[in-house]
Amino acid sequence: MGDLDDLEVDDADELSLDEEPPGSQLLQSTSKRVRMIFSVMASPNRIDILRILNSKGPLTYSELKSLAGFKSKKESGKFAYHLRKLLRQSLVALNKSERRYTITNLGKLVLSLARQIEERSIIESGKMYVRTSHDSIEEFNTQKIIQSLVREAGLPLELAQKITEEVENRIYKYQTAYLTGSLIRELVNSVLLEHGYEEYRHKLARVGLPIFEVQEMISNAENVDNGVEGLLFKTGQIVFAEHLLTSTLPKDMADAHLSGDLHITNLGLWSILPDTIFINVKALIEDGIDLKGKSLSVCRIPSVKTLNDLSSALSMIIALISKEASQEVVVDDLIPLLSRYSKDLSELERKLVDSFTTSSIVVGYNNMSTVVSFRIPLGTEQKIVKTVLSAYKTYAKLTPIPRIGLVIDYEKGRITDVSEILSKIITLGGKVMFAKHKTSQKGITCPKNSTSTVLHLGSLSINLPRLAFESNKDETYFRARLALLMKPALDSMALRKKSISNLIRLGVNPILAANTQYMQRSTVSLVINLVGLQNAVYGILGFKDDKKGQEILHKVIETAVDIASKKDKDLGINVIVCMTESDGSERFIALDGRKYGKGSVQQITDTETYSQGIVFDIDKLSSLTGKSAEITECNKIGKILNGSFLIQITIPKGTKAGDIKKVIEKGASITSSFKPVMQAPICGNCGFKDEKLGDKCPACKSTYII
Structure with a gap:
């Protein structure tokens, strides 16, 4: 009609x-x-x-x-x-x-x-209408407030009716002819707070950004990478981070993070993605990737029969799997996968360069710092290994900041066979880790003989100097505070595992969902990272860096490992303790400086970060042997820890490839794992990168070198 x-x-x-x-x-x-x-x-x-x-x-x-x-x-x-x-x-x-x-x-x-x-007629009619968050205008209805109070906050019906009546009276009192959903929610929360119902108000809180901050983000969009996707990703991270701190984490853990007792990396992704994944690329390609109904715009990978097929499949796998971890994906068995294509090594190298460079366009879309690392075992398939390293060198030269890395496993091979090309890769800013086992760029180890997919849930670092400041130089009390903090932290991480497992089951991580069969065919570890141990023991508790002081340091680690072992049994999840780098170290120093005074912090560290593992410079390394006290102490700590212990070797900017080659070979001769760290200069104007880049870019003549 x-x-x-x-x-x-x-x-x-x-x-x-x-x-x-x-x-x-x-x-x-x-x-x-x-x-x-x-x-x-x-x-x-x-x-x-x-x-x-x-x-x-x-x-x-x-x-x-x-x-x-x-x-x-x-x-x-x-x-x-x-x-x-x-x-x-x-x-x-x-x-x-x-x-x-x-x-x-x-x-x-x-x-x-x-x-x-339409809007003016609504106002003139004398009725009250609400602009909802669902892109609609609806007549004001108190029943919807009652329903939200009961459904979202869990209020008893009688109390919900009482609160709604008061909110309605205020709305009529203010004579607000045009309402929004957010305004009504603010009024409801205000009434709840006035009546002392803080817990109910907490459940009704809106998660989001103030209008001013949104405008500021848009105004400063030039500082955001990846265009519109980066802007949306940053906004989403802020929302999920606030949700984590206000709704997901227990209040004591949220307070511990905000106060600086501990630090959670990637707050917005913490309850959504695992931090580190160890996965077998050979099995992925041979089994095929079944995304089911997810990512329908992504090409399905056919059976791999030719080198061209392999190049396409490898590129797609790197791009897809990088979105399923927040920090790093360690890919194993690349060399066996490539062995059947050894007849034409030059063509294989070209295809690998294509795979690395094309996949890097997508890496970082959802998770801007995720690294995909390939484990390269030395000692077998030497020609294939050198071909992969040569392809990676080209990739590192073409890419200003690489998102693909290498883990060189020299347990069964000699570093000297590849140290020359690896030294050149390092001068170009390539990400290289050396170890005698499966490990990540941060030194997080994979369980030995593990054939299934391994997920590490970490990103939680404990501020040991803070605990030491609060312990009045009593090392027993210090260790007790550490134990008290670790227990609820691990309980929160167990909740995180449930959240991530559920999302994988729902297919949010399609490759993990297929590869782990909804977490039944995978190993999961919870990782606690100790930051500032040396600063706490030697700088605050007052012990010297001698035998007695080292014994105290070992006791602290043993306390953490003991708590981890007990929680391992209680939770039924593998719990490990490590000492590796953390992005929370600088934050810890800033917060401790405000609380205890900058002078107190400067007395315990001469750098801008607290201790993270062990750091050697080139000069110090050159004087060490396998029997040196420093290396003996590193080995001792590594044995006590049930996780990982990162040893970093800092290389000054501008160091020649020949000198880096000596550093690599020396490091391999005295320790089981280490990571060279060197800043490679890049032209901030055009992205040009070369080991000969000086104060002026030879390509665009710019002096903006970063």
């Missing part, structure tokens, strides 16, 4: 327009034009068509018809009639080459006018 009424009204309008009194032809045509446009606005169906084209256009005839709700054949004539009206008045235009309909500028003006008329 509605459409037939529209038809009758419009026809009547058209008849009446023909009976205009004589007058100025210009005024007459203008008046007729306006009347015709208003007649078009009289139909809600035509207003809907304009709204659809404004939000979703350009659209084909069939797409527009379906979205407008004209789905049966009987309604085809009605839809054609309404569309013809809009076309005649130039409110809608047809692109004849593409056969798509779009809204014109005049149509947008009419739509805006219709919206203003």
Whole structure:
């Protein structure tokens, strides 16, 4: 009936327009034009068509018809009639080459006018309407407040009715004719707080950003990587981080993070993604990747029969799997996978460069710091190994900041066979870790003989100097405080495991979902990182770096490992303690400086970070042997820890490849794992990178070197 009424009204309008009194032809045509446009606005169906084209256009005839709700054949004539009206008045235009309909500028003006008329009529009617968060305007209804209080906050019905009555009175008292959902929620929360119902208010809190911060983010968009995707990702991270701290984590753990007792890296991703994944690429490619109904815009990987197939599959796997961890994915068995293509090594190298460079375009879309590292075991398939290293060198030279790394496993091979090319890779800013086992760039180890996918849930670092400051130089009390902090921290990480496991089961991480069969075919570890141990023991507790002081340091680690072992049994999850780098170290120093004074902090460290593992410089390393006290102490700590112990070797900027080669070979001769750290200069203007880059870029002549 509605459409037939529209038809009758419009026809009547058209008849009446023909009976205009004589007058100025210009005024007459203008008046007729306006009347015709208003007649078009009289139909809600035509207003809907304009709204659809404004939000979703350009659209084909069939797409527009379906979205407008004209789905049966009987309604085809009605839809054609309404569309013809809009076309005649130039409110809608047809692109004849593409056969798509779009809204014109005049149509947008009419739509805006219709919206203003609707809003003004609502205000003049005296009724109260609400702009909801679901893109709609609804009449104010107190029953919806009651439903939200009961459903979201868990209030008893009688209390919900009482709170709603008070909120309603305030709304009428303020004479607010136009409401928003967020304003009503603020009023509800205010009433809850006034009555002492803080816990209920906490459940109703809105997670999001103030308008000012959103505007600031847009204004400073030049500081955000990856364009619009980076802007949206940063916004999403802020929302999920706030949700974690206000709703997911227990209050004592959220307070511990905010106060600086501990630090959680990647707050926005903490309860969504694992930190580190160890996965077998050979099994992935041979079994195939079944994304099921997820990522329908991604090509499905066919069976790999040629080198071209392998290159495409490898590129896609790197890009996809990088989105399923927040820090690093360690990929194993690349060398065995490539062994069948050893007949043409030059072509293999070209294809590997293609895989690395093309996949890097996608790496970092969702997780901007995720590294994909390939474990390269030395001692077998030497030609394939050198081909991979040569391809990686090209990739590192082409990419200003690589997101692909290498883990060189020299347990069964000699570093000297590859130290020359690796030294050149390091000068180009390549990410290289050396170890005698499966490990990540941060030194997080994988369980030995593990054939399944391994997930590490870490990103939680404990501020040991803070605990020491609060212990009044009593090392027993210090260790007791450490134990007290670790227990709830590990309980929170167990909750994190449940959250991530559930998301994997739901297919949010499609590759992990297929590869782990919903976590039944995988190993999961919870990782606690100790930051500032040396600063706490030697700087604050007052012990010297001698035998007695080292014994105290060992006791602290043993306390942490003991708590981890007990929690391992209680939770049924592998719990490990490590000493590796953390992005929370600088934050710890800043917070401790405010709390205890910058002078107190400067007395215990001469750098901008607390101790993270052990750091050697080149000069110090050159004087060490396998029997040196420093190396003996490193080995001792490594044995006590049930996780990992990162040894970093700092290399000054501008060090020649030949000198780095000596550093690599020396490091391999005295320790089981280490990571060279060197800043590679990059032109901040054009991205040019070369070991010979000086104060001025040879490519663009810019002096902006980073």
